[in-house]
Amino acid sequence: xxxxxxxxxxxxxxxxxxxxxxxxxxxxxxxVVDIVHISQLLIGEKRLDDYHFLNLPGGFLDGDxxxxxxxxxxxxxxxxxxxxxxxLHDQFMRFIGDGKxxxxxxxxxxxxxxxxxxxxxxxxxxxxxxxxTFNDSGRFEDRWVYLAVNKETPCVFTTGLxxxxxxxxxxxxxxxxxxxxxxxxxxxxxxxxxxxxxxxCRGPVMDYPENPNGxxxxxxxxxxxxxxxxxxxxxxxxxxHFTNHPRWTRESLPExxxxxxxxxxxxxxxxxxxx
Numbered sequence: 215x216x217x218x219x220x221x222x223x224x225x226x227x228x229x230x231x232x233x234x235x236x237x238x239x240x241x242x243x244x245x246v247v248d249i250v251h252i253s254q255l256l257i258g259e260k261r262l263d264d265y266h267f268l269n270l271p272g273g274f275l276d277g278d279x280x281x282x283x284x285x286x287x288x289x290x291x292x293x294x295x296x297x298x299x300x301x302l303h304d305q306f307m308r309f310i311g312d313g314k315x316x317x318x319x320x321x322x323x324x325x326x327x328x329x330x331x332x333x334x335x336x337x338x339x340x341x342x343x344x345x346x347t348f349n350d351s352g353r354f355e356d357r358w359v360y361l362a363v364n365k366e367t368p369c370v371f372t373t374g375l376x377x378x379x380x381x382x383x384x385x386x387x388x389x390x391x392x393x394x395x396x397x398x399x400x401x402x403x404x405x406x407x408x409x410x411x412x413x414x415c416r417g418p419v420m421d422y423p424e425n426p427n428g429x430x431x432x433x434x435x436x437x438x439x440x441x442x443x444x445x446x447x448x449x450x451x452x453x454x455h456f457t458n459h460p461r462w463t464r465e466s467l468p469e470x471x472x473x474x475x476x477x478x479x480x481x482x483x484x485x486x487x488x489x
Contacts (some may be wrong), residue, residue, distance in 0.1 A: 217484075218245040218246060219246070219266055219481050220244070220248075220267070221236075221244040221246065221248070221266070222247075222250055222262065222264075222267070222268055222269065223236045223239065223248070223250065223269040224250055224251075224252055224268070224269070224270055225250070226253060227252060227276055228273060228276055228278065228282075229272070229274070229275055229321065230274060231271040231273045231319070231449070231452075232273070234271070234449075234451040234454075235269045236248075236269075237451070238454055238473065238474065239269065239477055241454055241477070242474060242477035242480065243482075244267065248260070255295070255302055255305070256294075256302060257297060259297075262308070263305065263308065263309070265309075265314070266314050266315065266488050266489055267314065267316075267317070267484060268314065268316045268317070269316075269319075269322070270318040270319070270321075270322030270326065271322050271451070272321045272322055272323075272383070272449060273321055274321070275321040278321065278386070283324035283325045283346075286321075286328070287325055290302050290329060291329070306331070306339075310331070310339055310442075313442060313487070314442070314484075314488060315442050315443070315444075315480050315483065315488075316331065316443045317445070317477075317480065318331075318332075318445035319445070319447075319448075319450065319451065320382075320384055322445065323346065323445035326443070326445040327345055327346060327445065329342075331438070331443055332437070332445050333396075333400060333437075333438060335403070336439075343391065343396045344389060344392065344396060344400075346388060346447070348385065348388060349385060349386065349427040350427060351422065354384070354385040355382055355383070355385070355423075355427060356382070356383050357426060358379060358380065358460055359379070359381070359410055359425075359426055359434070360378075360413050360414075361377060361378050361379070361380060361410065361434055361448060362376075362408065362411035362417050363376055363377055363407065363415070366404045367405070367406065367407045368404065368437065368439065368440065369437040370441045370480065370483045371407075371479050372407055372408070372444075372476065373479045374479070375475055375476075377411065377414075378448075378450075378472040378473070378475070379472055380449060380452065380472065381448065381453065382426050382427075382447055382448050384447055386427075387426065387447040388428045388429050389430060389433045389436075389447075390430055397430065397431065400433070405438070405439070406435075406436055407435040407444060407446070409433060410429065411424065418431055418432035418433075419432055420432055429447075434447055434448060442483075449473070450477065451477075452473060453472055454473055454474045455469065456468060
């Protein structure tokens with residue numbers, strides 16, 4: 215009998231991609247997919263402990279203003295769960311300690327780096343060493359990009375992938391690092407999962423618009439050392455079916471969109487290793 219994979223998608227405070235992310239989890243095979251407002255966690259109606267796969271979707275978290283994700287991070291770090299008296303952040307740390315999976319997309323990725331969940335060098339999930347800031351273009355970027363996948367990364371979400379084509383929708387997607395030492399560690403320890411690339415998906419490209427935001431070394435997504443925590447700016451939940459592709463009426467495409475593989479890899483890993 216197949217093991218039941220339980221996914222949670224957190225929404226609230228401006229997040230607006232929760233429906234697409236929940237749908238991705240369902241299509242990928244998760245048997246339980248709950249969209250949970252952050253307030254339900256804060257009053258204790260829902261608990262992260264009851265799930266295997268935590269999804270932090272994109273949208274306009276706290277108005278998508280500069281520092282919005284920081285406000286969201288501070289909310290999680292400092293808020294106390296009404297029913298138990300514990301810090302909500304403690305549930306996040308327990309979730310990670312249990313070896314479960316976390317995926318953050320766009321604003322969700324911003325939230326993860328502000329919390330310190332990524333890149334989490336040496337298992338330190340509380341210290342921030344990278345951030346995401348205004349695009350070099352000075353405007354909101356809504357376009358599709360090619361992404362080269364690093365084959366040396368431990369990321370469980372990208373198993374079997376060489377390159378993908380996904381949309382970006384952000385005004386603050388430029389990844390920068392605290393200092394050169396951080397960048398060297400990201401490379402040396404294979405935390406970098408995806409680079410913005412050209413149509414061959416062969417490697418990093420700094421040129422605009424292939425690199426839509428000017429991220430250092432064209433970094434589009436990173437993971438922790440375990441490969442179980444992954445954040446990226448492009449939206450995999452926005453390409454689940456060939457009709458999501460911008461050229462679907464002009465090209466012959468597989469029925470399954472490229473973004474779905476990321477969710478399928480997560481669900482398959484949970485069935486094998488966790489559930």
